[in-house]
Amino acid sequence: MLPLGAGLMAAAPASADVGQDVARLPRVLVLATGGTIAGKADPRSAIGYDAGSTTGQQLVDAVPGVERLAHLQVEQIANIPSQDMNHKVWFRLVERINKAFAQHEADAVVITHGTDTMEETAFFLDTVLHHEQPVVMTGAMRPGSAISADGPANIYEAVKVAAHPQARGRGVLVVLNDTIHAAHWVSKADSTALQTFVSRNAGPVGIVDPAAVRFYGPARARLSLPLPSGTDLPPVDVIYAHADMDGRQIDDAIRAGVKGIVIAGMGDGNVSAPALQALDRAVAAGLVVVRSSRVGDGFVNRDVEVDDDAHHFVASYDLNPQKARLLLQLLLAGGVKDAVAVQHVFAFGY
Incomplete structure (x- = not known):
């Protein structure tokens, strides 16, 4: 494993996004599952909110400039708080992603998801998906109705990473708060802070901001298992x-x-x-x-x-x-x- 910062690989400057031929933009399928990123404030407390209250299309429509990064197609897979995430939703995600890539509907996938179980969904998908095309997960620590909501920036940067050629072959990535994590290592480490995700024992695999995407070295080897037949997992x-x-x-x-x-x-x-x-x-x-x-x-x-x-x-x-x-x-x-x-x-x- 390369140390943090070794083998730095940078994207083109932001000006390349603006001047890009619209007809050649990558196609990104956005699959929404709910979570805090789709939440709305609730008056029960100063920071209370109800997760899964906004659609994926509404989330994407609220992100200025994202249309200059990719042609976006948005679909709602679920709209639940991530504490209710379950293997049935995972199986639906796998089915839709496999179909999208097999039928050349999309060049990459972005999944919006709650942060509580994001590491579990990312690990599951990373283990059973076997595509070179990027799959990027993102979410938010603050609902869309909050002051300084982080969801729009996270969606923008997730799409930016998904559309980047160096994201291919890296498995499922998690993008929040300007940081790119690999599914194997990522873990939620803080209950409320925006910088909630860390990559245990390894460190993040890259960084992203509105100007550039930078990966710290080549893709790493990862687990690969077949998706189980049937619709259930053993308890x-x-x-x-x-x-x-x-x-x-x-x-x-x-x-x-x-x-x-x-x-x-x-x-x-x-x-x-x-x-x-x-x-x-x-x-x-x-x-x-x-x-x-x-x-x-x-x-x-x-x-x-x-x-x-x-x-x-x-x-x-x-x-x-x-x-x-x-x-x-x-x-x-x-x-x-x-x-x-x-x-x-x-x-x-x-």
Whole structure:
């Protein structure tokens, strides 16, 4: 991996946008799903708002100058707050994006989305989409009715990145607040700040402003798995570790019939002795157990404080609990249920 700022690749200056032949502008399909970016103020508090209250077309119409970047087609896939995001919407997004690229309807896709689960949607799409064409996600931390709403600038810059030739082959990107993130690394780190997204353990892959798009080096290798057949994903629970933890939640998950458990462990994926015993019961019941961390930064490696080999656990390495859950769901849906095989994908990406 190149260090931040190495191999800087810059776009043409802003004047190139203005003078560009309109007939040659790229075609960008905007898929709207709701979120804060589509929210409107609510009087219940000074900063209260209702997400998913504005259509995608209204969002795009409110962005000055975006028509000079690309020919835009807007479609509404959903209009929900992202805390209600679900795999059914993900499957619809994949279906629409595959169709758009297969039938040459669009040169790139921009998805507007709430920030709460944006990293999960981005990771899912990045794993199951296998196109060179750019897919860029964006959202906002303030609703459109707020003072200094950030949505219009984020949409403008997302379209600018999607239309840029160097965005090809980079998988799903997340663009907010002048920063470009890769789906694998991006994570929401602040509940209210505009600069809410960080790229854990790696740093952003580029920057964007109204004048230029700049990427920090070439595209990186990424996970690639097929989209599961059918319309559902196997149930996998994330269980949060804490002091004085017993095995009740783990045993409840086993009885509920989940197919896997991801532990948001303490430190480098640790749990208490009673919880560890419950996880052994989960493995004995046929569940796949993945150890991740609640910390946020750093890796969860194998066989450090926990003997993963003896317990038949999987270490998540760089994936946080929510992304580890998605990867495990996709593997289980594809018939990969052996802990050794699951660990190989978490470690090597294939």
